Amino acid sequence: MSRSRIVIVGAGFAGYQAARTLSRTLRGAAEIVLVNPNDYFLYLPLLPEVASGVLEPRRVSVSLAGTLPRVRLVLGEVDGIDFDGRRLRYTDPEGGAGELEYDRLLLTVGSVNKLLPIPGVAEHAHGFRGMPEALYLRDHISRQIAMAATSDDPEEAEARRTFVVVGAGYTGTEVAAHGKLFTDSLARQHGRTEDRSGPRDDRRPRWMLLDIAPRVLPELDERLAKTAHRVLTKRGVDVRTEMSVKEATSEGVLLDNGEFIATRSLIWCVGVRPDPLVQDVGLETDRGRLVVDEHLRVPGHPEVLACGDAAAVPDLTQPGEITPMTAQHAVRQGKVAGRNIAASFGYGSPRPYKHHDLGFTVDLGGIQGAANPLHVPLSGPLANLVTRGYHLASMPGNRIRVLADWMLDAVLPRQAAQLGLVRSWSVPLESSSPEVAKVPAPGGRR
Numbered sequence: 001m002s003r004s005r006i007v008i009v010g011a012g013f014a015g016y017q018a019a020r021t022l023s024r025t026l027r028g029a030a031e032i033v034l035v036n037p038n039d040y041f042l043y044l045p046l047l048p049e050v051a052s053g054v055l056e057p058r059r060v061s062v063s064l065a066g067t068l069p070r071v072r073l074v075l076g077e078v079d080g081i082d083f084d085g086r087r088l089r090y091t092d093p094e095g096g097a098g099e100l101e102y103d104r105l106l107l108t109v110g111s112v113n114k115l116l117p118i119p120g121v122a123e124h125a126h127g128f129r130g131m132p133e134a135l136y137l138r139d140h141i142s143r144q145i146a147m148a149a150t151s152d153d154p155e156e157a158e159a160r161r162t163f164v165v166v167g168a169g170y171t172g173t174e175v176a177a178h179g180k181l182f183t184d185s186l187a188r189q190h191g192r193t194e195d196r197s198g199p200r201d202d203r204r205p206r207w208m209l210l211d212i213a214p215r216v217l218p219e220l221d222e223r224l225a226k227t228a229h230r231v232l233t234k235r236g237v238d239v240r241t242e243m244s245v246k247e248a249t250s251e252g253v254l255l256d257n258g259e260f261i262a263t264r265s266l267i268w269c270v271g272v273r274p275d276p277l278v279q280d281v282g283l284e285t286d287r288g289r290l291v292v293d294e295h296l297r298v299p300g301h302p303e304v305l306a307c308g309d310a311a312a313v314p315d316l317t318q319p320g321e322i323t324p325m326t327a328q329h330a331v332r333q334g335k336v337a338g339r340n341i342a343a344s345f346g347y348g349s350p351r352p353y354k355h356h357d358l359g360f361t362v363d364l365g366g367i368q369g370a371a372n373p374l375h376v377p378l379s380g381p382l383a384n385l386v387t388r389g390y391h392l393a394s395m396p397g398n399r400i401r402v403l404a405d406w407m408l409d410a411v412l413p414r415q416a417a418q419l420g421l422v423r424s425w426s427v428p429l430e431s432s433s434p435e436v437a438k439v440p441a442p443g444g445r446r
C-alpha cells in the first residue's frame with residue numbers, strides 16, 4: 001500500500017518547523033514533500049547584517065537537505081492548486097512544469113514587499129524581503145561610496161553618499177542602523193587615499209530614516225522605540241517621523257514637506273503583504289491572508305492547513321484579532337500545524353494555536369540593541385547580547401558559522417568588495433518571488 005503524502009508549500013519559518021515536526025513525529029509513516037524555490041531556509045532577521053557586510057550570505061541560509069531528514073525537497077514555485085482533485089502545479093527553477101498530488105496540504109508561502117501608489121517608487125526603490133535584495137544592496141552601497149570618493153562633481157558625490165530608508169519598522173530601523181556603520185567604515189577606507197585623517201565631515205555618508213508614524217518601531221513597545229531613536233540619532237542617522245515620500249526619481253526623492261533629497265539609494269521597508277499565491281488560489285481571505293480556524297485548518301477543506309505570514313490565524317490571546325506577521329508566531333504555528341497534521345494520521349492529538357507575545361529584539365549594529373525579552377526592557381550592549389543570543393538559539397543550523405563571522409567582524413574592517421552578481425533590474429520592488437533574482441528572458445540582451 002502506498003504511503004500518504006503531505007505536501008508543504010514554502011520552507012520559511014512556518015514550513016521549516018512543520019516539516020521538522022512531521023519528520024520527527026511520523027518517522028517515515030507518511031511521505032513529506034517540501035516545495036520551495038530555494039534549497040535553503042532563509043533566516044530573515046539577520047538579512048540586514050548580510051546587506052551591511054557583517055555576515056556572508058550562506059551563513060543565514062540553512063540547507064534544507066542537510067537539516068531535514070526524511071523530507072523530500074522539490075525545488076519549485078507553486079502556481080496553481082486544484083483543491084477538489086487534491087493536486088498542485090509548480091514551476092521548477094529551470095522553467096519546467098511539475099505536478100504533485102497530496103493527502104494533506106500545508107500552505108506557508110509567507111509575504112512579499114508591500115507597495116504604495118507613490119509615483120516613481122516601483123521604478124526607483126528596492127525592497128528588503130529576500131537574499132537577492134540584500135546582496136544587491138551590499139554591492140550598491142559599496143559602489144556608491146566608491147564612486148562618491150572619486151567623483152569631481154560635489155553634488156553627484158553628495159547624492160551617492162546619501163541613503164534614504166522608508167519605513168521605520170524593525171526592518172527599516174535595522175537596515176539604517178547597520179547601513180550607517182557599514183558606509184562609515186567604507187568611507188574611512190576610501191578616505192585613507194585622500195588624507196590620513198579619513199573623510200571630512202561634509203564627506204560623511206548620510207542616512208535618512210522616514211516613517212509616516214510619530215515614532216520609530218511604531219508596532220513595538222515604546223521603550224524599544226526610544227532606545228532605537230537615541231542610538232540612531234547619536235550615530236548620525238537623520239530620523240524623520242510623520243513624513244513620507246511624495247515622488248521618487250532617478251535623481252532623488254521628493255518628501256511630502258516639499259524638500260528634495262538627492263540620492264541614488266531608496267530602500268523601501270514599508271512592510272509586507274501576503275504572497276500573491278494567496279489571492280490566486282481563490283480561498284476566503286481576511287486582510288489579504290488566508291482564513292483559517294484556531295487549528296490552522298482552512299474552512300471547508302479539512303485536509304488543507306495554512307499558517308505564518310500567509311494566513312489570518314486567530315489570536316486566542318486577543319479575541320477578534322489575528323496574529324501579527326512575525327517569525328515568533330510563524331515558528332510556533334509551523335510546529336502546531338505539523339503536530340495537527342500528524343494527529344490527523346493518528347499520531348498524537350490536535351491542539352489550537354495560542355501563543356503569548358514574548359517580546360522582541362532589535363539589533364542596532366555594533367554593540368547596540370533594543371530588546372524586551374519577557375517584556376523586560378533592555379538597551380545597549382546587554383540588549384545586543386540578548387538579541388544575538390536569541391538569533392543563535394533560533395537558527396536551525398549554521399550557528400558556528402554565524403558566530404565566527406561575528407567574531408571576525410569585531411576585529412576586522414568591513415570588506416569593500418563588490419561582486420556585482422545581482423543587478424538592479426533583477427530585484428524589482430514589485431515581485432511575487434523576492435527570494436529569487438530575476439533572470440533575463442531567453443534571447444534577451446541584458
Ligand SMILES: Cc1cc2nc3c(=O)[nH]c(=O)nc-3n(C[C@H](O)[C@H](O)[C@H](O)COP(=O)(O)OP(=O)(O)OC[C@H]3O[C@@H](n4cnc5c(N)ncnc54)[C@H](O)[C@@H]3O)c2cc1C
Binds near residue numbers: 014
Ligand atoms: C528583513 C526582515 C527582518 C525580520 N526580522 C524579524 C525579527 O527580528 N523577528 C521576527 O519575529 N520577525 C522578523 N521578520 C518577519 C519574519 O521573517 C516573518 O514574519 C516570517 O519569515 C514569516 O514566516 P513564514 O514561514 O510565513 O514566511 P517566510 O519565512 O517568508 O517563508 C515563506 C517561504 O515560502 C516560499 N514561497 C513563496 N511563494 C512560494 C510558492 N509559490 N511556492 C513555493 N514556495 C513559495 C518562500 O521562498 C519562502 O521560503 C523579519 C522580516 C524581514 C523581511
